[in-house]
Amino acid sequence: MRSEADVNRAINLYANTVRRICMVYLKNYADTEDIFQTVFLKYILSSTVFESDEHEKAWFIRVTINACKDFLKSFFRKNTVSLDEAIPISAAVTEDHREVLEAVLALPAKYREVIYLHYYEGYSAVEIGKILKKNVNTVYTLLNRAKGQLREVLGGDYLEQ
Amino acid sequence: MNNKIKDAFDAVRAEDELKRNTKQFLSAYTAKAENPIRYKKVAVAFAALVLMLLSFGSWRSYVTPVSAISVDVNPSVELGVNRFDRVVAVDGYNEDGTELAASVDLKNLNYSDALEVLLGSEAMQPYVAEDGLVSITVIGSTRQKGEKMSNRIRSCGYAQSPNVECHSANREEAEAAHEAGMSFGKYRAFLELRNLAPEITANDIQTWTMRQIRDRINELSDGSNEQANRNGFGGGYGGGQNRKNN
Numbered sequence: 001m002r003s004e005a006d007v008n009r010a011i012n013l014y015a016n017t018v019r020r021i022c023m024v025y026l027k028n029y030a031d032t033e034d035i036f037q038t039v040f041l042k043y044i045l046s047s048t049v050f051e052s053d054e055h056e057k058a059w060f061i062r063v064t065i066n067a068c069k070d071f072l073k074s075f076f077r078k079n080t081v082s083l084d085e086a087i088p089i090s091a092a093v094t095e096d097h098r099e100v101l102e103a104v105l106a107l108p109a110k111y112r113e114v115i116y117l118h119y120y121e122g123y124s125a126v127e128i129g130k131i132l133k134k135n136v137n138t139v140y141t142l143l144n145r146a147k148g149q150l151r152e153v154l155g156g157d158y159l160e161q
Numbered sequence: 162m163n164n165k166i167k168d169a170f171d172a173v174r175a176e177d178e179l180k181r182n183t184k185q186f187l188s189a190y191t192a193k194a195e196n197p198i199r200y201k202k203v204a205v206a207f208a209a210l211v212l213m214l215l216s217f218g219s220w221r222s223y224v225t226p227v228s229a230i231s232v233d234v235n236p237s238v239e240l241g242v243n244r245f246d247r248v249v250a251v252d253g254y255n256e257d258g259t260e261l262a263a264s265v266d267l268k269n270l271n272y273s274d275a276l277e278v279l280l281g282s283e284a285m286q287p288y289v290a291e292d293g294l295v296s297i298t299v300i301g302s303t304r305q306k307g308e309k310m311s312n313r314i315r316s317c318g319y320a321q322s323p324n325v326e327c328h329s330a331n332r333e334e335a336e337a338a339h340e341a342g343m344s345f346g347k348y349r350a351f352l353e354l355r356n357l358a359p360e361i362t363a364n365d366i367q368t369w370t371m372r373q374i375r376d377r378i379n380e381l382s383d384g385s386n387e388q389a390n391r392n393g394f395g396g397g398y399g400g401g402q403n404r405k406n407n
Contacts (some may be wrong), residue, residue, distance in 0.1 A: 004191055016174050019175035020173050033179060036175075036182075044191065094172065096169075097169040100166055115166065119166040119167055
């Protein structure tokens, strides 16, 4: 079991990453809190030795994605309707950013995740394939389609930049 | 698009409240995990064990007779009395006695109440009606306890009748009585009778009533002895001492 100091360091380092993934997958804040607890609890209990910061970050991304997917699959989630279905974009985000985020979050889940992993975390299609346990070619296809849809929503000029 | 998306995602930050709540949750979790649960379990198990032993112990001390009261008319019945002065065992020492023991429920009564119930019971009436002599002998766990018990019995209404005699005895005498197959009230009378008429055996008096034995003793003994015995019947503990002097 990891020490409290270890956990606090991990929260300070990876809270934002976990928060962003939660935004990609989940629709409300209360669920996000659940995922936070699940992910960092897993970190406390895990005995994985990380070879590098990159390795550790990838572990957090992987675990968070799994936690979100498990959560969405759960019986409770499938059989209840949340009162708070608003997309949880923090109020601190500026209007410009909000437009982009809303466009990304409006995409189907399978496009959202690849867009996030590719454009934000900077993973290659091969790496995304490993994280999501998907075929590389599938990832390419998903990325292309996702880009196409975003282009439609946000306009061509976003693509050029 | 690349930078726009990156910038947009970059603007998303984990709220301080979220971080704080997560830290709180986790430190509560680690505190619970580090705070030896095992120790808690051991403590609970230990408490349960102590409780079990205590309840077993008190149950044992309740059901274990420490004193005994022998009631002899012709039926011979012995009441086992626990340290809380409650009757926990009723044994018959001859056929009539067994029958009598089975017919009245004396368990868990205070010994003096139990005697009152026993002597007043339907089953007892035929024996006491015909001028039967009731001999009550107390064997206390200690000498003081025996005296206390016989004093208490003597102060009760049923002991005021001239047909009721009350003694106390000690443990060795009681054991000897049991070896001879008699309740100790009867055994005591038997010893007394055998002093006067050595030819009498335990078998002979097995079917005699206490009245018959007492009458026989009176017949055989002279006036002064009778006087001493009389004191014994009425005087309780004094009876035991008189006999020792013999």
